[in-house]
Amino acid sequence: MNMIVSNKTGETALFMGNEAIARGALEAGVSICAAYPGNPSSDIIKALAEVGPEMGIHVEWSVNEKVALEVAASAAMTGLRGLAAMKQNGLNVASDFLLNLNLSGIRGGLVLVVCDDPGGISSTNEQDSRLFAKMGELPLFEPSTFQEAKDMVVEAFELSEKLELPCLVRSVTRLSHARGNVELGSLSTNEVKPFFDRSKPFINIPSPTNAHKGLRQKFSKCREIFENSPYNYYSGPENPELMLVTSGAGLFYSQDAVRCLDVSKRTGILKVGTTSPLPEQFLSKHLIKTQTIIFVEDGGPFLEGNIRELCAGRPEFSNTKFLGKLTEDLPPVGELTPDLIIDLLCKKLDIEFIPRSAEYSEAVKAAVQNNTPERGSGFCAGCPHRATYWAIKKALIRDGRDGFVLGDIGCYGMGAGPAGYQQMNTMQAMGSGVGIASGMGLLEQFGLDQPVIAVCGDSTFYHGAIPALLNANQHGSNFLLLILDNDATAMTGFQPHPGLGKDAMGRQVPSVKIADICRAIGLEPEIQDPYDLDTTIKTIIRLLREKQGAKVLILKRECALVAVKSKAPAFSISVDAEKCLGDDCGCNRFCTRTFRCPGLIWDAEKKQAQIDQAVCTGCGVCTQICQHQAIISEAS
Amino acid sequence: METKNEINVIIAGVGGQGNVLASQILGQLFVEQGYKVTIGETYGVSQRGGSVMSHLRLSGNEQVSPIIPKGLGDLIVALEPMEGLRILGQFGNPDVQVIVNTRTLMPMSVMAGETQYPDINSVLQLIQTNSKSMWTVDATQIALDMGNSILSNIIMLGAVAATNILPIDQDKLFNVFARTFPPKYVELNRKAFENGMESLSSRT
16 A cells, blocks of 8 residues: 555554645645656656556656746646655756746645755755745755644645745655655645636736736735744744754754754754745744854855844844854754754753763774775666777877866766776756867857767656757857667656656657657767777767768667567676686776776675676676686676 | 764665565565654665665654764664675664674775775675674575575565564565565565564574
């Protein structure tokens, strides 16, 4: 039984924060859910897609986050309810639409869930997406518990409909990817017939200023509503020595710290769940209880700045000390932890926390340092990206003009590290490698004499590279685009994209081939299997040299994690013990140290390379790199 | 000075060992036994062979942080010995108890011949010295004897149950199994759990 669709109101489920958000959408009677995958947000749509057909709702993986928000908004323009989910980078993509929709408003319920990733655990950046709520003057909910993750989504839909405004719900990795108790509410049984009222168009012109006035009124009304929100509360003594003002996962850390230190008689916790617009009267009433305020929030100093703004110039706060990220009492970058709050409270309350002796700490520190080599991450055994980066490396060396590689994020982003021989040189937004190449490819006229390669994955191509490639062809930019097409959105969990012929709910849908899009743009792509290193290297060199303009090479090979499930290995690989000379070879363990496939191991006893048959996928790429042909393959 | 009313469990291992599933099964069980459960998972981009740890915290009335504060581990379930030692560095204390699967898994740098895996006996010795008690289980071997190494996480759960450190209600646990695994694998996992229990109780 999938608890996401359980009818047992009042029962307790163990939900991941993202599942709680999905359940909240179902309790709110959502009709349309859309997202582009990106951790820590991906599980929301995954959970909904699994139950979509059963619940009679539409769930999709959209081509990118802007389209996802537009699709979800369609529900809210016709009286239905729509949910869009994305990670922080995704909200940047969707923000152009969002910052028009705030003015034009909606006539149903629209909730945008954004999952921030403080510390960039699975991201290329750190950002505080709450600033979009401030910029767009939109209601913002920040759940602190798994229960709130569900309940706030329901509440956000209600408020969205009432105010005719999209509402934001901001989660963080430590809530989205963590699990905890959630008491179920009732699934919605409401049926609304959608209707588009042509007499009330969603258009901000001729006077965006008038539309903005309307938005300001809604924002003020929202503030009044938030004054009485049950998601804002104070717990602690009437006049604490200091007060922790917190939102989101910060509540967990604050409570842990107060409990660990047993300082509940000295410390208050003011928990804020509705952080834009701020419930000013509610906050003023409680902030006055102390003269030392510490802000505990993940991301930037959002609450901190806004509350200081609120208190500025008011005599009752003239002696109040505000501590947080702005004062660097807590680190202004990275993720919060309970330890950071424990340490700060110890300092401010002049107490000590000694969970273990200094001798013990020293002993385990030494033991760990000397005995636990790091487990680095890299490409899987048989990953086509390893072959691709090997070919790029060899091609650029042979070409000899100090060429470089512009990229972005996906599994192939690991091409920036040892897994991809440090070949990738830029990594920003989805598709940015192609956009930058569109410019770099014009710099020859100023004297740039290095060849330019851009790389992007298949899902990224559809998401963000197409406009850049169009632009490049239009302006005659000179570069080579390598599309690393592994038939998968592998990094985030194998969500379907427009090239795969199926959708989020597993239905057959039309597919659009990357090569056809390139041709429509005016570029005839070449297609090559990256497992064939020699041909791939030669093709890259030829394309870099042969002609001006944008060239496209599609390196096509299915993701090894997918292939291993459906196909028998093509080859049986082994090391010829006669031919492998080990450390006497002079190759300096080229295969295990430099090529670095997890299927290749150094046998310390035999002092030779070995194939780990449990890991090897039989791709045969390593047989092409040993100068002595000591790695051999047999068709299996 | 310190008031602690929760039980802090850390399940440590390597990506692919079934760490997350083990913590989810225990978590589901303890929700049904009336606890507040909080599970935090730390894996980053390490799902492909990197270190993975789950923090599983049981509390009576209040949901707690998905990250255990430093030095406050009560029980470490190490699916791999070196990962168990690694956890002691941050979360260990003289009262911590540790259950170790003795089968080692080599990091990439060791496979490449750049670093060495420490001597297994000295790893176990260090864990023993820095904990209140340590149990060892060759869970991977038991799993392989049963036909599939993937069972080792469930065998480790059996070992956990045998120590009586956690309030595991076995009948309720088997109900969770029945809802978690496809029908044809329920009995196999039940057997794996029992083999794990037996491997520990037969020695104490």
